[in-house]
Amino acid sequence: MLGNQIGGLGTPGALSHAYVQHPPLRCDIPDIPGLFYDDANKFLVAPTADRILYWKIVPSLPSGPPNSDPVNDGPVLSVRYSLDHKVIGIQRSRHEIEFRNRETGETCSKKCRADSETILGFFWTDCPTCDVILVKTSGLDLLAYDPQSHAFRLVESKKFNVSWYLYTHESRLILLASGMQCTMFTGYQFSAGGIVKIPKFEMMMSKSEANNKPVLAADDVHIVTVYGRIYCLQLDRVSMTLNLYRFYRDAVVQQCTLPTYSSRIAVSAVDNIIMVHQIDAKVVILYDVSLDSYAPVSAPLPLLVRGLPSNSRQASQTADSQSSAYGGTIYGEGWNFLIPDLICDAENGLLWKLHLDLEAIAASSSDAPSVLEFLQRRKSDPSMVKTICLAIARTIILERRPVSTVAKAMDVLLDSYSRLMKMGGGLPGVRRTHEQNQQLGGQPVEGSPVISQETSPGTTVSPVNPDQAGGVTNRSAQSNSGVDHGADRVTGTSGYRTSDAVNKRQQVVGEDSRPLSSGTSMQHGQHAGSVAISPVEMFQSVFAVVEDEMMGDPAYLAAVIMEFLRSASKAGLKAPSNLYVMMATLLARSNRYAEIALFVSNKIMEPSKELAVQLMEIGQQHPPTRKLGLDMLRERGLHHDYVAALLQDGYFLEALRYARKYKVITVQPALFLEKAVANNSAQNLAAVLSFFCEFTPSFKSTSDFGRYRHILSEMV
């Protein structure tokens, strides 16, 4: 996927791999203090003086007017609906949160001590022991809600200093920053599986000058969830680099450092692709971390607005002309990036959804196998993915790419399909391996517990020390291997266990098959199946389509089919019998009859009636091949066809013998008799007649008997 050419893309005018679709959701309500986003419920919230207006923005951007809830008048710092939507939580000040029961209109508030602490924020959780987490400068308050009395009870308090915090409902992960530079982090995951604490860790910050220590801001840290794994991206403004960390159940490991071209970045996740928006440079870089590769999917390209009414996506379209058309600026000042794939233009009151241009991405690389791998991991638009994959498969054959390349492409497609088959449709609650899950998306990607209950007691993890670069890379390598091999892998030198957060999540899901959350990801799960391409579809949409055009080079197509069969056999899949028919035809066209015989004898071409018939057809020019077809009929137990074919070839005595042995009564006696007459041998005709008299008792009463007896008497 690297090294694409920026110019000359396949899709005309689309010098972009990511776009937002026009029209956006218009949310420009006059006289509101601001727009809020409730990422747990995916509500875009606009508080007015006495009401809360909200749009539910899943599964797609709505077009109608917002819903509304009456609330008390007052300042609004943030709004979060409870997960069952029964209670609205409104942060009124740095010391007070008001909870309002939507049915009864009852309210109650939670306040903190004004002198010693302030409320940084709050969120609802599906954790079994509590419902609301209050984040304060002095720590966390875990509150349980009692719907009857509409009251909150303090379950637990966790005390420590907090400078700022970061929470996404998708990851259920809260990161709490502390320390002089705000680089020390404490983390918790509040998930349906329980509360897990992440070991303290420190993020890397370069020093600009001696004694000038920069402070890490909340804006520079982003939690991103892809493939059910939780990552964190941290911008280091001094070195202009982006540090990527991954959360394991008992470790936080830096994976790599990515370059940046902007002092401000934003991060989105679209269909498991990490989009890093370089806001100053007005470009976006895509990363696909599924195979722990951290190379960008393509070079930095601008974000495009698609479907603008005034123009038709011309190549010359600039950011300026786009902005004039929709009335805002791409990567303008008012853009807020919402979890996971939304952009809210607060200045203009617009909400955009981000999309990947899979066609453009596919066209940007000539490395077909990796493009196909990339596409097979996508879930957002299965029919589009399938169409592109089939088109690629056809193209590489038509362009006569090296057989080894085509073979790799076949491997990718068939492996993907066979994994789907093994999953058997992705039932929830079924335990599966991490890799199957991330490829197929059978499970929602949200809410991954980071820490396992199985963490063995006594295993300790030392925090990542930024001064020991060697130690960091070492650990990183070990953790990577841990990812692939599941949970309980003991890594060598450091003597601690790394294991896969996702793996653990599967176990939690398996033991407690309550759905973790609703939302878009569940739909992904349902659609995921159709990304994969079955051998039958491969035949219909690839081989059958290219066959005519490949007539000039049957050997190449035959070699490609052979590789396809090899891939299919490796993946444990059966190929459609039509494919063998095609293969036999191709080989016969280049007079490769010997190979047909070889492939029939070693079962490369699996026997079927269709193939047998085709072999007999081909065998018109090559008798030994016809014999292969005949033998196949016999071996398949297709007695009627076998007898008929023997007869057609003039072996009528053999046909009779066979008919007697296998009691084949479906072939008309007249056919045999005709052949005997054609042979002009009274002896043979007499033999056939007497055979049928014995074999079919009713034969003597048929008109055939009389007619041929008459012929016989004339012959003698």
Add this chain to the structure above:
Amino acid sequence: MGLSTAAAGDGAQLCVFDLRRGQQEGQELDKILFFHPADCPILLQLSVIGLCEGIVTFTRIFSPEEDCEVIESEKHSHVFYQAEPDIWMVLVVEKTKVNEPTWRCGALQGILKEAHSLFAMFHGPIRTLLDRQPSAELARGHLRTFLTDYLSDFYVGKKLQFPTYRDSLKERGTVQMLTVSREVALEVQSLTTVLGSCLGNATCQSLILFEDLLVSTTLPPDDTLNLYTYAVLRLTPRALSSNASSWSYLRKGTSVNAGPTSSSSNGTTAGERPLLREKLSKGKDGFVAADFTATEVRGAVPLTPILWFQQAEERMYLCIYQHKSLTILLLIPASSLINGEEGITHVKKQMLENGSQKIVTVEQKLSRGWGGENAYHVGGYRYLLVDPDRRVSRASPPGKVTTLAKDSLLALNRLRQEVDLEKSRHKTSDPCHDKDFEASIRTKNNAWVIAKITRGRELYMALEKGGETLLYASTAVEKFSNR
């Protein structure tokens, strides 16, 4: 010389002559293209060839379509084979016993046929050589070296030993295949694709052998057969190891005798004497090539044999690569290879670059599934299965066949002789249709020998613990056929 002493005792003669030459009196010698033994007096040679020519001309009067196959005299049998129009090969063998023939005419003809096919593969048709050089020096030189090298395989001690009744469960002129699972077959085929693309601008053909068995081929049956025969004679690991070990006084003698030919001014190369055992060996790069001492190499002599393919209608270079038990014969079309040896070196490089991994995989998978020498032994049966369409046969392992009694083998030999006759009779009367045929014979030693031809496929069998009844024997055959 060594040969003269050897030739004196063996009593067998092999000659090749051209009826279009030496038709004027006094020029009879011109007909003779090859005669073994070479030290046979000219007069005797002329009398053998004269007799043969007489018979051929005489039998043509009443059988213009079918060639004369054999004449039996009291002490000798003359076996005929018309290799090319008017070019005849005749093998004269001495009879050991009077009444019971110990060999089969078809088997001896098979030797002549094989010798000629191999010769034509390396040197092209004899007629072409004669046309190219009417003095026949070229043809005689090639025939002399080639047939002498070929016959060297038939020496047992100092005598030429041709196949006898003991070989009646063997079929010369067929390929023995290795049975592989579908999965492995697909891997092999994938390797074949890689081999085919080594040249780039044209497709290379290939044969893959495991031990002495054929695994895959891209050539038509006749060409496959010739190349397979050559490989089993000289190129497979087993053949190569016997090349090294079977160096003998006798062979040394023959090769010295045959050495100075008309074309030997270039030095003898593998292309000139492909059947010369001592010269072939496996190099460090895995390629099997003629191994010459420095004095013998002279400049740009092609070390890679060029082959003529009858069915494929093309001349090709042959490269032989070996990895453990796997032997790969790669055939490069001569017309597509522009710069000779250099081009071949390039193809070899390509092959190793693209194919090494697959070669190793295939060899591993084949070795894992390899059942050893007795893999195709079927308990209780001694059998030979022949598919003449595909030129393929499979037989009980030789070690198992030797356990049969002499009487069983003699009876089987007789039966096969009869079947051969029946086949050729049927072929003349109805060439388009196969005839089904079955014969079971109870031998003197109470064994069953059975021949069964079904839809062109032949099965020969000896059952020594076959029970009393014919029913038993035919049930046994049925059981075997259904396997």
